[in-house]
Structures are given as structure tokens and as C-alpha cells.
Amino acid sequence: MSDEERHDTSGDPELTGLAKELDAADPLAFARDRFVVEDDVIYLDGNSLGALPKAVPDRIAQVIEHEWGRLRIRSWFESGWWTAPERVGDRIAPLLGAAPGQVVVGDSTSVNLFKAVVAAARIAQRRDPARDELLVDDSTFPTDGYIAESAARMTGCRLRRVEPGDVPAELGERTALVLVNHADYRTGRLHDLPGITRAAHQAGALAVWDLCHSAGALPVELDRHGVDLAVGCTYKYLNGGPGSPAFLYVRAEHQPQFDSPLPGWHSHVEPFAMKPEYEAADGAVRGRVGTPGILSLLALEAALDAWDGVTVEQVRTKSLALTDFFLRCVTTLLPDGVVESVTPARHEERGSQVSLRCAGARKVMDELISRGVVGDFREPDVLRFGFTPLYTRYADALRAARILAEILA
Ligand SMILES: Cc1ncc(COP(=O)(O)O)c(C=O)c1O
Ligand SMILES: Nc1c(O)cccc1C(=O)C[C@H](N)C(=O)O
Numbered sequence: 001m002s003d004e005e006r007h008d009t010s011g012d013p014e015l016t017g018l019a020k021e022l023d024a025a026d027p028l029a030f031a032r033d034r035f036v037v038e039d040d041v042i043y044l045d046g047n048s049l050g051a052l053p054k055a056v057p058d059r060i061a062q063v064i065e066h067e068w069g070r071l072r073i074r075s076w077f078e079s080g081w082w083t084a085p086e087r088v089g090d091r092i093a094p095l096l097g098a099a100p101g102q103v104v105v106g107d108s109t110s111v112n113l114f115k116a117v118v119a120a121a122r123i124a125q126r127r128d129p130a131r132d133e134l135l136v137d138d139s140t141f142p143t144d145g146y147i148a149e150s151a152a153r154m155t156g157c158r159l160r161r162v163e164p165g166d167v168p169a170e171l172g173e174r175t176a177l178v179l180v181n182h183a184d185y186r187t188g189r190l191h192d193l194p195g196i197t198r199a200a201h202q203a204g205a206l207a208v209w210d211l212c213h214s215a216g217a218l219p220v221e222l223d224r225h226g227v228d229l230a231v232g233c234t235y236k237y238l239n240g241g242p243g244s245p246a247f248l249y250v251r252a253e254h255q256p257q258f259d260s261p262l263p264g265w266h267s268h269v270e271p272f273a274m275k276p277e278y279e280a281a282d283g284a285v286r287g288r289v290g291t292p293g294i295l296s297l298l299a300l301e302a303a304l305d306a307w308d309g310v311t312v313e314q315v316r317t318k319s320l321a322l323t324d325f326f327l328r329c330v331t332t333l334l335p336d337g338v339v340e341s342v343t344p345a346r347h348e349e350r351g352s353q354v355s356l357r358c359a360g361a362r363k364v365m366d367e368l369i370s371r372g373v374v375g376d377f378r379e380p381d382v383l384r385f386g387f388t389p390l391y392t393r394y395a396d397a398l399r400a401a402r403i404l405a406e407i408l409a
Helices: 011-026 029-034 055-078 084-096 111-126 140-153 163-172 192-202 252-257 283-287 294-307 314-334 360-368 394-408
Strands: 102-103 131-136 157-162 175-181 206-211 227-230 249-250 338-342 353-358 376-377 380-385
Touching: 011 314, 011 353, 011 394, 029 294, 055 294, 084 102, 084 111, 084 249, 084 252, 084 283, 102 283, 102 394, 111 140, 111 175, 111 206, 111 227, 111 249, 111 353, 131 140, 131 163, 157 163, 163 175, 163 192, 163 227, 227 294, 249 252, 249 353, 252 338, 314 338, 314 353, 314 394, 353 360, 360 376, 360 380
Parallel strands: 131 157, 131 175, 175 206, 206 227
Antiparallel strands: 102 249, 227 249, 338 353, 353 380, 376 380
16 A cells, blocks of 8 residues: 555545546656655745756856856856856747747846836837826736836826726727736736737737746747737746746847837947947847846756756646646535635636635645645735646645645534
């Protein structure tokens, strides 16, 4: 008898058998070994901070000892530090459905949001000076709203918060841009990126997307859907580490008009000429500002090795299967009515997390964490469980649901 069966106190051996079958047939099972994960902790918080990829510590030790310790200043060019923002951008690009040369990595998501929103407003206003309205997702992660508010003031616009589903109806001839979170951080709802982008274009506006909760979790297909600008963090499903640099996507056709509100010297056409006059470089480089945090950037680059031989389509298939299975376990094992899923059941509307509303959610999450199930609590009453297909097993989903059932029994 296996450990799992011996501990099968749920009275539901069917779920145990199913988890075992699903794990045995999982084409991504091999990827778990690429991460530092323990068998006695179920980590369902990769949508906040991804687990540590095993390739990172050795690579960072080498960068510190050799590139920084010995080569020192020479590493900017001899070790490829200078071009790392574009190089790492091109590593991430296929996961976003972007052709090379459109993604640059550096700064935080908040800073990239600022660049993207101001630059998009400037592009829209250059086409039509009467465009003075920014539409922002009213359920957005707060930083986007704060930044957009400031960007609106800077560009002489006014900000209007609208529900993502209402964006098509709310667009008008004064709309400069819409800014929407692809997946809602609280509920895990996936918004209609192709439809909202299309509607924005039909109204003559630009579409800017925050991909923090979708990059590395599902196919985004930025080029195919005509997205204008996008940003996202790399410390969630891309596992780049705490504070790892964010990415900025500027569609190739907009790059010549991309007028950065933060035109630092790393975005200059001739940075080492050190001229007083600013002249923007071409291409994705234009999205850079100043000296990037090289250790974090190179940690992210090493972390991306965890994707070798893995497609984002495979990740999406497993993510939906994992979240379906977790929801089934929750429905089967928990007493009726103690939790309510606020994550859409329809696959087209679901990101890679399950959020359950529950009375006393904060205390329940504390208890889950003390019993080795790490998710997080989000105001006001949400238990949030993120599923990272590269290292999460179906058996983990089942065990998490069982422990939740024990707590809520
Ligand atoms: C949708 C979204 N945008 C932005 C951020 C954060 O931005 P930053 O990395 O600048 O803190 C987060 C998470 O922290 C997020 O979930
Ligand atoms: N970015 C974070 C941070 O700097 C500290 C703690 C948590 C985070 C997060 O990523 C929060 C996350 N974006 C969320 O969706 O809630």
C-alpha cells in the first residue's frame, strides 16, 4: 500500500486513484525535478512568487564569482550584460506569442506600466489630439490603477474605470487606450484579450494588457491578436525570483512612435557617446531606462531553462486539468455551501488559479499554511490557490483539498 493510500482517510479512493492516473500520464511530470520543491509542502502560491528553479543558484554563483568577481567591468560586453534585456526578452517572447525584437526586460511591472500607458496615450493623441480618456479595468490589481491615474494627469486625460466585460460598449471617439489585466488576480477570471483588443481598435484606441497572471500560464498570442503594448512580471509563472525584472512588449509597428516618458541613457541610440541631446534607439531597446539589476536579470535567464522542451500550450492543458481536478476534489470532499468558487467554470474564462470565497478566509489560510498547504488570502474573503503546471502534481491538488476539508469540517 502506498503512503497516499494509507493516508486516504477521505473515504474517497476514487479521487486518489484518479490523481495517481493523471500524474502517471502527465507529459510535464519531468519538469518538477527542475525546481526546488519539497514533497511535504504543497506550494500553491506560484501565482505570487514562483518556486526556485534548480538551475539558478549555480548560474548566479558563476556570475558573481567569474563575471562580477574576475571580469568586473569587462562583463558588460564580454559576458553579454549590456544586451541581456533584449536577449532575455527574446527568450520570453515565444511564451507570449511575440516575434523577436518586441520584448525587453527590466524595471518593475509598475514602471513598465507607466511607460506603456503614457507612450500609448501619446501615440493615440498624435493620431487624434481629441483622445483624452483612458479606460481602466475596475477590478485591476491596484498598482495599474494608481499608475494609470498619474499617467492620465501627465497626458491631459481623464481616467474612467469600467468592468472589463463592458469595455467594448464604453469605448468612444475620445478613448485613447484601454488597460486591462488579462487574468484577475483575485478571482482568476480570464478576460477576453482578443475581443477587447479588437473592439479597442475598431474604436480607434490602443489596447494595453497587464499579463502578470497569464505570462507563463497560458498562450497569450500578442502578435496574432494585435495587442499594442503589454507588460508583465516574471516572478510568478516565469519563476524569475523575488523582484525579478518585468517585461515590456511594444508591437513592432508602434516602436518608431514609442515616446518613452522615462528616456534613460540605456534607451539612447548611442549611450556611450554620452550626448546631452536625447535620441531614442530603434526597436525594443527604446523601452529601457537605466542600468538594469544584472543579478536578477541573469537569475531570470537561468530560470527560463525550466521551459526547455515545454510549450505554453502544454502548460495550459495541464493548468486547466489541474484546476478542474482541484474543483472536483473541493466539491466532493467539502461539506455543501462552505465555500463558493469565484473562479469561472468555463475554461475560456479561467486563468491558472482557483479562488474560493469562505467565511473566516484569513484564519482558514493561516491554518492551511500551518498544515503545509501554501496558498494566499486576498481581501475580503478569498482563499487563492495558484496552480503552476511545471511543478504541481494532481496528488498535490487532492491533498490540498483534503486538508481544506479537514479544516472546514
Ligand atoms: C496584475 C498585477 N500587476 C502588477 C503587479 C505588481 O507589480 P510590481 O511588480 O511592480 O510590484 C502584480 C503583483 O504584484 C499584479 O498581480
Ligand atoms: N509582487 C508581490 C510583492 O512584491 C510582495 C508580495 C506579493 C506580491 C505579489 O505578487 C502579489 C500578487 N501580484 C497578487 O496577485 O496578489
